[in-house]
Amino acid sequence: MVWRKVSDNRWEHLANTFDAYFIFTEKLSADLCGGREHYVLFSTLKLEISIPNVESALRYAWKQIRYEQPQLAATVEGMAKVYEVPDEKGLEQWLASTFIVSQASDAEELYRSVTPIKQATLYYLPNSSELAFRAHHHSIDGTGVFLFWHSYLSAVANPLKQIKFGDEPARLNPSVEEALGYPEEPTQAHSEEAAALLGSYAEGLPGIGPVSKLGEAPVGNCHNTELVFSAETTEALVKACKDKGITMTAAIHAAYIITLTRHADPKSKLGEYVTTSQFNLRPYLPDPYNSSKYAVAVYYTPIPYKVGLPNSYWDVAKSLQDYYQSTFKGNAVPLELVGPLARLSFNFTQTPEYLSIPMSKDALVSSLGIVERYVQREYGSGIKVKDIKMGIDIIMGMSFFFAYTFRDQLRLVYSFNDGYEEAKNIQTYMEEVQSILIEELLA
Incomplete structure (x- = not known):
């Protein structure tokens, strides 16, 4: 459904694809966990910045990004996203609540103390020269976060001379279906194909998973544990993947699956790995x-994947290679299925059948590729991006396993909740993924 003007200054958009699923999940977790919302994205930049009046420049750029991408300031009422054109007082209130100068020593300390947010929020940490961005998954995805950083830092380096709100609703983001020009109502054939995809995935749940207290213990603290490969090892792995005809994404995901088989909960469904990977x-x-x-948008889709177990690393890697390369590039899954698959998934999560299925305890794997495709290392003559990190709040449901490369170094980030999983186990999984990659690709 398109954004609809309901008054002189107010626009509404009924969530109807994967943003609806995320809104539902966020509300559910907030109701059950004291206001804490599942899958709030958290990303940080480490900067070297030498420009006049840093805080003022960062604050002005935040206002500029709201003007250029107004959905940044959208809020949720029921299942609708709401955007309101601000007057001067409303704009200052928004800035005061969403641009925060933190005296935390670094982003890790900030993360341990953050509270629930109403809309996307930016933190400036002068003590560590870091920026931190938090946003609901119903408003942005992982690739969108990197694109946001590019837009924001471009605004810092090249500020508009004047910003006058009023015409920005014309830039509110359309849904994927609207952007592609597809009708909101799918054909019968596409509905049936989407239902078959979702049904095949649901039949395989919960799949294989590590030992976890998910569903059995109260929520704990969120963590984003990072493992960074050396530039030399990263270069060698990239070359080996090219030589062997697979992508780094397939190689990393296969290493995670093999790691899972070594640490599988005996109560898991051990004969099959089932997941949805992010496209x-x-x-x-x-x-x-x-x-x-249009960085601030949900322009991705999960597509089911299954593989039988036990299996060799290379059989799994080749299966994943075919999956990642053929799903949309080879048109194994038509783009027309994205909308109906999202709506079917949202409807399915609210049925008794879904609630009766044991929770999947393995992490969702999200490969974000080479960050420099989205974020430059330098902006203007006074801004250098020294480091970047992606994470996500895990409150209820599956963990997340991010993989991406920045400054020629592969980075793995495992987002989890310590109420369900132990930090030492997460560290073990990540180190074993690293060992498997080196053993299989470089030995």
């Missing part, structure tokens, strides 16, 4: 929706 849809969207101008 960035921006390469398939027309300009400008495929660019950083």
Whole structure:
């Protein structure tokens, strides 16, 4: 459904794809866990910045990004996203509540103390020269976060001379279906194909998982544990993948699956690994929706994947290679299925059948590729990006396993909740993924 003007200054958009699923999940977790919301994205930048009046420049750029991408300031009422054109007082209130100068020593300390947010929020940490961005998953995805950073730092380096709110609703983001020009109502054939995909995935749940107290223990603290490969090892792994005809994404995901088999909960469904991997849809969207101008949007889709176990590393890697390369590029799954699959998934999560299925305890794997495709290392003559990190709040449900490369170094981030999983076990999983990659690709 398109954004609809309901008054002179108010626009509404009924969530109807995967944003609806995230809104539902966030509300459910907030009701059960004292206001804490599942899958709030958290990303940080380490900067070297030498520009006049840093705090003022960062604050002005935040206002500029709201003007350029107004959905940044959207809120949720029921299942609708709401955007209101601000007057001067409303704009200052928004800035005061969403641009926060933190005296935390670094982003890790900040993360341990953050509270629930109403809308996307930016933190400036002068003590560590870091920026931190928090946003609900109903408003942005992982690739979108990197694109946001590019748009934001570009605004810092190249501020508009004047910002006058009022015309920005014309830039509110369309849904994937709107951007692609597809009708909201799918054909019968596409509905049936989407239902078959979702049904095949549901039949395999919960799949294989590590030992976890998920569903059995109260929520704990969120963590984003990182493992960074050396530039030399990263270069060698990239070359080995090219030589062997697989992508780094397939190689890393296969290493995680083999790691799971070594640490599987005996109560898991051990004969099959089942998941949904994340596909960035921006390469398939027309300009400008495929660019950083529409960073703040949910332009991705999960697509089910299954493989039988036990299996060798290379059999799993080749299966994943085919899956990642053929799903949309080879048109194994038509783009027309994205909308109906999202709506079916949302409806399914609210049925008694879904609630009776044991929770999947393995992490969702999300490969974000080479960060420099989205974020430059330098902006203007006074801003250098020294480091970048992606994470997500795990309150209820599956953990997340991010993989991406920045400054020629592969980075793995495992987002989890210590109420369900132990930090030492997460560290073990990540180190074993690293060992498997080195053993299988470089030995």
